[in-house]
Amino acid sequence: MTTSPLKVEEEQQRFEAACRDGLLNGGLAKFDDGGYVSSLTDSVWRGWKAGRASIVIDKYDFDTFSPHDCGIDAVWMTEVERTLRAAGITVKGDSDEANANAS
Structure with missing residues (x-):
């Protein structure tokens, strides 16, 4: 990465x-x-x-959510991903660019 x-x-x-x-x-x-x-x-x-x-979170571990969720689930997942990236944690399943541009 x-x-x-x-x-x-x-x-x-x-x-x-x-x-x-x-x-x-x-x-x-x-x-x-x-x-x-x-x-x-x-x-x-x-x-x-x-x-x-070495800290990598696989966002697909949250198997109750899909990339196609809408409403509160989609907002929640987006917020989790943003918070993880802001803390410097890699979100597996995203491109390297998404993690690098997380600030």
Whole structure:
């Protein structure tokens, strides 16, 4: 899956907030290319991204809904998908573009 630069930036902000909240103490200085100066921080960031990338929800697990639902069911499913994407979670069954443009 290709991730949009905006999505990466949002996720990096979440990561850095977690670092400041105790995940890592310091080490958030960056090179001009955006990579972390600290090799420990860089390693933890790569692990963070890999962990987030492994979270995939299959929207078809909600077998009571179909892509052709209308009314409240369709609105509910759309809201679930939007909320999952906004949290950086991949929604299986969508194109990569739908997940990358979820912001």
